[in-house]
Amino acid sequence: MKRRIYSLFIALSLLVVSACDLDLQNDPNAVTADTASLNLVLNRIQLDFTGFYNGTQDRGMRLTRMLNQGSNLYEQAYVPVNFNGTWTTAYANILNDIKFLEPLAEEADFKRHLGIARVIKAYVLMTMVDYFNDVPWSEALDPNNFNPNYDQASAVYAAALEALTLAKENFAAPTSAGAAQDLFYGGTWANWVKLTNSMILKLQLNRKLVDAAGATSAINALIAENNFIQPGQEFVFKYGTNLTDPDSRHPRFAGQYTPGGGGDYQSTWYMWHMTEEKVEGGAALVDPRARFYFYRQQIVNPTDPDKLRCLGEIAPGHYLAGGFPFCLPGTRGYWGRDHLNAEGIPPDNLERTAWGVYPAGGRFDNNAAAAVNPNAGAGGAGIHPIMLPSYVDFMLAEAAQTLPGVSGDPAALLRSGIQKSINYVRAFSVSTSEESAIKDFQADADFNADRDAYLDYVADEFEAASEARKMYFIGREYWLALFGNGNESYNLYRRTGQPDGMQPGLLANFGDFPRSLFYPNNHLVTNTNAVQKASQRLRVFWDTNPEGNDWVY
Secondary structure, eight states: OHHHHHHHHHHHHHHHHHHHHHHTSOOTTSOOTTTOOHHHHHHHHHHHHHHHHHHHHHHHHHHTTSBOOOSSSHHHHOOGGGGHHHHHIIIIIIIHHHHHHHHHHHHHTOHHHHHHHHHHHHHHHHHHHHHHSSEEOTTTTOTTOSSOOEEOHHHHHHHHHHHHHHHHHHHHSSOOSOOOOOTTTTTOHHHHHHHHHHHHHHHHHHTTTTOHHHHHHHHHHHHHHTOOOOTTOOEEEEOOOOOSSSOOSOHHHHHHSSTTOOOOOBBHHHHHHHHTSOEETTEEOOOTTHHHHEEOSOSSOOOOTTTSGGGGSOOOHHHHHHTOOOSSSSSSOOOOBOTTOOOOOOSOTTTSOEEBSTTTSOBOOSSOOOOOOTTSTTTTOOEEEEEOHHHHHHHHHHHHHHSTTOOSOHHHHHHHHHHHHHHHHHHHHHTTTTHHHHHHHSOHHHHHHHHHHHHHHHHHHHHHSOTTTHHHHHHHHHHHHTTTOHHHHHHHHHHHOOSOSOOOOSSSOOOOOOSSOOOOHHHHHHOTTOOOOSOTTOOOTTOOSOOSTTTOO
16 A cells, blocks of 8 residues: 555656656747747738727827717717727737847848838837827836836837837848848838838927927938938838638728628718818819718718708707808718717618728729628728828928928928829729729829819919918818828827817717827736826827817817
8 A cells, every 4th residue: 555655656746847847848839039930020010010000090080080980078989998909019019029029130130120120119109109198118018027117208209210210221221131021112122211211200290399490400301311202102001802811901991891881980071071161163172082082872862860860950059150061061972970979870881981992992982872892892902001102291391381491382392292192092093903993984184184173272272371371271181181091180180280170079068189098998907107197188298289179179
């Protein structure tokens, strides 16, 4: 009996020792510095970045009335738990992966990997500041510190500028040991240099209110270098048409072009601006991009109030007093929702205006008035328009108009920005499977005539405006060119207050417009140094414009 107990003890001891030995071995499934493929790490960074961009820009679009915000109050629409995914994607995924990649890429002399990663790092850091203001950075990725402190937002911006400066050097280097898989420019490194200049322009323009002299000097240096992205060098992420394993379609297409329809409501205010706001000769001057941005599943107005409840309602008193469009813009079937409309969802999934071919890869609006479906239009082969040449011209126009000492002709830059935007929207759309629908509906010559008429109209508006009012037209046209990019529209709106006179919420008291967002719930419950903001009216460091809802709302 003793022998059996002893044998059992020896067996258990051996099992414990064996288990301990296994604990000391490397996990064959774990990625380490010795086993990591820097190509795969960089791919993951680039793909996570597209998700980060899509989530952040969606909020900016809704805040600036480019897309409907489906809540009654700002305080209902923007609560801490909403931002958990953004925080996790930024820190746990993108920035942590870049921290892992940088020393390995430095050692291997993979300069292009470093350049791409650093541009993405800069964009993420800037965007986190633009939405939250002070955020953890210098202590954020320390694995031994679970409670990182906040860095001042201006210091995080400085880190972003440093990353862009290093990235520019990485891309300009004559040689690199690694062949990075570039999901944006396909290995044309000169375009990345141009992009870094364009990103630095964005950063300096955001800083103009807190350091006008520094922003002016930096922007003039960029203008003198004259090496921004140009048509054909757009910084976009391109989606495919694959339905499953994985679903490679643009997320807006995937969310709306389903068998049952549904998805986003377009913004009444934005569609009104594009189809009704400008009038020439007694008729509406329709924006040449409208048929590319919006696809009408019906081209006549609905008549059933059970589907569109506002048809039987009178506009709210503050809408009537302010002259705001209510319910539908115009009479041609543009079916969306007014700002901060939280009404229930009626059976209108296959009737509401949907995303068009630009940027979501949907259908071109050639008056077909057919219901959306997964095979419609470009099949989801859309883009994320992260930084376009037209944006550069609008930013330069703003700088020349608002910063004394910045060189450039605001009127010429405004016209150039509009023209580049209109040309690109059509060129991209024609490059998809919608080419025949577009060309059969509108020949190039007719489109060019419409574009030129639009350009002349805005040029006349700008010339007739007072100096104090000229920024409105720059801001309005930049806003109209930014469809699909709410990050830049949100920054523009807070930086300049333009375009002003935005459609208010349906309720007379619709809450406080967020000048920054609350910190996410997952950050607050896991970091003992986290402190929630008292209000979303607290401004980010570069926004020194007046407080109060009379500035932006």
